[in-house]
Amino acid sequence: MTDTSPTLHMLCGKIGAGKSTLAHRLAQSPNTVLLVEDAWLGTLFADQMKTPADYLRYAGRLKAAMGPHVLQLLTKGISVVLDFPANTVEMRAWMRGLLDQTEAAHVLHVLDVPDEVCLARLHARNAAGTHPFKVTDAQFREVTRHHQPPETSEGFVVKIHTE
Numbered sequence: 001m002t003d004t005s006p007t008l009h010m011l012c013g014k015i016g017a018g019k020s021t022l023a024h025r026l027a028q029s030p031n032t033v034l035l036v037e038d039a040w041l042g043t044l045f046a047d048q049m050k051t052p053a054d055y056l057r058y059a060g061r062l063k064a065a066m067g068p069h070v071l072q073l074l075t076k077g078i079s080v081v082l083d084f085p086a087n088t089v090e091m092r093a094w095m096r097g098l099l100d101q102t103e104a105a106h107v108l109h110v111l112d113v114p115d116e117v118c119l120a121r122l123h124a125r126n127a128a129g130t131h132p133f134k135v136t137d138a139q140f141r142e143v144t145r146h147h148q149p150p151e152t153s154e155g156f157v158v159k160i161h162t163e
Contacts, residue, residue, distance in 0.1 A: 013111030
């Protein structure tokens with residue numbers, strides 16, 4: 001890969017860790033497109049997403065639709081910041097499957113932020129009303145329970161971001 005190769009940027013971190021903030025910063029690079037799962041899900045399915053099972057169902061539909069689009073962008077030489085949570089082995093496997101169909105470079109950005117910081121940010125975000133979804137502390141704990149940091153065996157180029 002050269003420095004001009006398209007890059008797939010992926011984000012792993014708990015709710016409120018700063019994934020979207022980092023995603024917006026990364027997307028400022030030339031020839032880079034930002035794709036935000038929450039924006040798409042909010043626009044397409046917000047009124048139908050009431051439970052974690054609903055999220056999984058609609059997120060799966062969105063992945064099926066977005067995968068070919070991500071591939072096309074990368075193969076056309078456009079970098080992609082994929083603001084979809086790379087928080088589980090299964091989600092990262094989907095992303096790996098996309099990468100394996102391209103010559104693109106990649107970086108898995110891991111945001112290592114303490115729960116108390118994430119919760120404080122989540123409370124501020126909920127109060128501001130600027131996010132398409134309000135998340136309760138109980139939902140934060142439920143989602144965090146499924147969080148799986150990446151393993152070396154997954155083969156990603158990892159960049160750790162800490163507070």
